[in-house]
Amino acid sequence: MHVTGLAVQKLFGKQNGNESAFARPDLAEPAAKPLPNDAADKADGMMSCLICPANDLTLCTGAKPSESRIDWAADTMELASSTQLIPARRTICHPKEWSDTIPVICQGWAASSITLLDGRRQILAFLLPGDLVSTVSLLEPMSGRTVEAVTDVTCRKFSRADLKAFVFQRPNLLDKLSKTWLDERSQADQLALDLGRRTADERIARLILNVVERLAKRGLVKGAAMEFPLRQRHVADATGLTPVHVSKVLGEFQRADLIDISRRTLTILNEPELRRVADWR
């Protein structure tokens, strides 16, 4: 039974199951720095919604084709998002904090997870730029899930009420909503299948392929190489394995020249074989 971050919890007093095991106990929350909206857009190369990588329900693609993207962007601004810069390993959203606000990742990677009281943790999804945590969170407050930054993340938090109203004014968005919902559902089903019925090798290979596919959709793959900021700890928590075991499996994969991971960069060396290992499609 693998427990994440228990050592840290033991060291720092009472077991607080809801506190992210990643959050550094020496740095009190809230530590995210709010930025003025316009400043943020130019400050550090963050591109705002203008080139927000399109995902199926990205708000940025919600603009009717006839609308200029600028107008849409302005539109989004109206929604009183507060833009935040969140450093790696900090919690973006606490399990209880899902009341009025929903975060959208603009830049960087995040992980959405549930944690048990004793520290066991399951990552349900990695969030890439443009991702909503879950389409449900649009309509109803969600709870129990922690969202935390894998890399430094810039994200916007929208008021749910506003966003909901916004979406409901645009019928074509609603349609996308239900498609995204379907997609989400089948992702969840696949996750259960993976965790319940697949071997460690398969799970890890599938995780990699899954991420690659999503990165490709966003144009973030150069040749066969791409940024891969996940720690083995993340891979472990996403696949229901132990970091040690993940290390061994990834080691095998590298020795077999399926992939290469170094300096936070992933290169796919033998995709067909990797797919075979993953039992993909």
Add this chain to the structure above:
Amino acid sequence: MHVTGLAVQKLFGKQNGNESAFARPDLAEPAAKPLPNDAADKADGMMSCLICPANDLTLCTGAKPSESRIDWAADTMELASSTQLIPARRTICHPKEWSDTIPVICQGWAASSITLLDGRRQILAFLLPGDLVSTVSLLEPMSGRTVEAVTDVTCRKFSRADLKAFVFQRPNLLDKLSKTWLDERSQADQLALDLGRRTADERIARLILNVVERLAKRGLVKGAAMEFPLRQRHVADATGLTPVHVSKVLGEFQRADLIDISRRTLTILNEPELRRVADWR
């Protein structure tokens, strides 16, 4: 790596991954007997929607309080459901067959699952009377999931188009829809957590408690006893374990006087302890 029903598949020619491992190869589909609508309601004690056990999104509870239940029932009839009687272990809905029609369980237990080509199978949910397979299936055609009867099942298949229109005419139903969606999502999250991070004992205990809770909502628990038609094979496929191991764990539970299962009846003998084992709440 546990594989469901592989022997059967080997025996009967080509591996057909989409064919339910439970379906008996000697009985060709479609084997469900369609019944005339009115006949069905009286025939074998099936109660139609009149006493369809209420679940959060049961169509029967969708009737406005002012409406008499009879009116509602009539309403439902309009929807051109075809009522079917499906014997235990037969497939209700095939992975590909999710085009226009969606099944609702009226009586009996069913299981919704995904199956891999090599026969490994993960049950995603057990369906009790009043259950929809998934709220998404209302809006978009779903695929990849198999629904099969655990006990003899009576179910209705509705046309999605009709049902969708029906729901959209009733705003209060829409509201329930989004709540049910949230619920479904969190069920899926819990499933992933269970499969990824919990021990066999915990998973099985939780499955039992989960089922008990749902049965209780439907008034199907008498004292501490209730019908429990699941085979150990079902429990195994729902928990990502092996039937053999399930047998051993259930054996322990019984020897520890936590539960008793005999003649398809489950009795909870020591609920507090069972909850403790399940790490419940």
Add this chain to the structure above:
DNA sequence: CGGGTGGTTGATACTTATCAATGGCTGTGG
């Protein structure tokens, strides 16, 4: 530097799967 974080590796333990044999039960066809 020095501390925290991450990754690797080997030895070992534990959980769960696999295999195999047995017996009970149920429905079916002669």
Add this chain to the structure above:
DNA sequence: CCACAGCCATTGATAAGTATCAACCACCCG
């Protein structure tokens, strides 16, 4: 009515897969 075929559950012996523990090294950043 019996015999038989399938299914189901149980049990024990053994194997495989993964976790746990511990030590070590390699970073990176302050």
